[in-house]
Amino acid sequence: MALVLEGIYRSFGPVRALDGVSISVAPGECRALYGGNGSGKSTMGKIASGTLSADAGSIRVDDRPLAAASPASARELGVGITFQELSLIPELTAGENVVLTDLPRRFGLLRDRKAEAGLAAGELRKVGLARVADQRVELLQTGEKYLVELAKALSRRPRYLIIDELTATMHASEVETFAALLAEFLANGGGAFFVSHRLPELRRFCDTISVLRNGKLVFDGRLADVGDGELVQWAGGGQPDDAAAITSPHAGKTLMRLSGIRPLASTPPFDLELCAGEIVGIGGLPDQGQKSFLRLIAGLRPPRDGEAARIGDEPLPLGSSAAVAAKGVSFVSGDRDEMVFAKRSIRENMLAPFVSMKGRELPGDSEITAALDRLSTRHAGIHMPIGSLSGGNQQKILVARCLLMNPRLIVAEDSTKGIDVAARNDVHHLLRDLAHRQGAAVVVTSSEDQELAELCDRVLVFEGGAIIADLSRSAGTLSAQTIVSAYMRQERAA
């Protein structure tokens, strides 16, 4: 009797998210699934609940196999899941959401609203929210929404529950409600996987822990036996960084001065200077204002009151991507939906930023080919549509485009997302070249702390739109380890 996942493999494109991971949870047990960004813990939770399919491996629920990856058959077998980002439909009422997966019917066709309402009220009462049964979910507080999500998962009486991260903003009383429900669920013979990167939460709710790093299981045991320091170290890596520690001849010269920056509207503003020849990484937990910061300096988000920037001796016209690009700022994102003109040729894709710069010569075909060769990009001619290439090669073309522009500042948002290791290394080499040899400033984000530690000269860790740590290679404070501890420590203090 247990929920057993054995030898789970899962790749996203060329990236191996899970590499033969086996974990299990028994009735009455709450097991923490812990790891840093991109460790594969959420993927594991989604596979256990049938939300994602595994490439290989088996999932057994009380010795019955989960044959196909489908949330419905996982529910049939008794596995439920709650998501941090919630699976509720905002336009429906809380009650409707709770009973949505199992609507009572009349004559097998019509909705039985009376039975529905009774059912929903009963389930919502357990989370103490019977009063909001008729309110639309979009009108609820975040914490209330999370409890509705929990009620929805519990309404099917699952024997195993996957908790894919708690919602960040919950009132203390709501956390108490959650704790009581979880305790009751476990006491009644339920088992739970608690996916999280927040140690205090895990310490409170879990007995056992499985630690993942880069898709591999690195520790499995009782939570009480290990200290926070060890856990953070396991999650953060510990392999030596092999970054090429080239010191840039340009280092130290300030290229960009930012003032009054507020990545999130609610945070106090900060000032920041970026130096020429330096690769600066922006790290931290997801959605702490990293994206907003990058988009601001790329001219893709309108500045808030007081936000200003200077590049060299001139002001940077924030809020206009065209004007910012004209000042020598080049933006590349790993979100190819936002970067690639799939129907147009490789050449047109490479020329796209030049098309809007007045007084700039369009690079010739030989320059384009040379830039592509520098990234060893495979292509069947620059007049082929870019959409015919693999994702990794499309990404390399986008980075090669930065090369053509000879930019002063490169803003790279998750620029190696979903590409294989070889392509990733090519991109890293090019960014280092641009910074260390040509003296450009580079600002990058990555969902992987290891990558930031390898690539960057300096990493700023963001939390709630503020910089909570400034780690630099020259001061010897930069490693995947220190990045993880920075954002984990903050969690502990909170």
Place this chain on the structure above:
Amino acid sequence: MSTTGSGRPRLSLAAVPHGGSLLIIALLCAAGWLVKPAFLSPMNIWAVLAISSLLAVASAGQTLVIVSGNQGIDLSVGSIMTLSALIVSGMAGSSNELLPMALGTVLVLGIAIGLVNGIGMRFLGLYPLVVTLGVSFVVEGLALVYAQSRAPQMPGTLIENIGIGRFLGIPWLVVICALVAVLMTVLLRYTRFGRQLYLVGSNVRAAQAAGVPVTRVLLLTYAASGALAALSGVLLYGYVASANLSIGAPYTMMSIAAAVIGGAALSGGTGTFIGTMLGALIFSLLTNLLITLGLGPALRYAISGLVLILVLFATSRDAN
């Protein structure tokens, strides 16, 4: 013409730019000749070319709007043509001297209406389908008001000559269409605006990220569409030699058909004016063929609709 045409010489239809359209044109000509050898008489050929030239010019703006993507479509083409025909008829009438002023008026009006379309889609965040449909009703209303205040007149000699006259043996409509073709091709292939238009149409977010002034490009596109529709209204007035309230109406859908048959994807980002011209020619040849077969209007519409679906199925299905 086509950016996908590879540099390698290959003797397949796909390697010839617009090979599909040219093949269909050849088939339609052959079918017409079989039915009635006079189908390929110089007189009939010029007649088909003239009417398809008119349709091609009327579809030029539509092509720009469809290439601009973002659900781009201009349903106000027909009503702008009607309004333009009525105003030129009312203002200039049979006088050639008043013609420049009338022409200027309709062009300014066309640009203004196009700008309203562009503003509606870009700033109000409305679907182009909805904005241009709404605007087309308003324009029809304006046309009605104008027609009530000034009765339409017969065109003057200049307009009439442009509609049905010839220059060196070539119908003026064909000459004008050739001029528009040169301008449109230069615009789309060689100007900054043209490059930006394809980028915006292909992926507006990526265009934004690459620093393309998306708003300006879209507004210019819709304004150009309005101006070109106004110009085609004048040509149509000359061709029909009278103006009435429903004169332009069929051109809304025909212009979309011509652009799409010509290879412009409704999802935006691809399309050329040469393609649209061939699309217009296919449409006109088909109608002409059905008339030659002696079919009445009802059957003609039905059959051309079905044939269009077949043609589109063969030439421009989206890959996914």
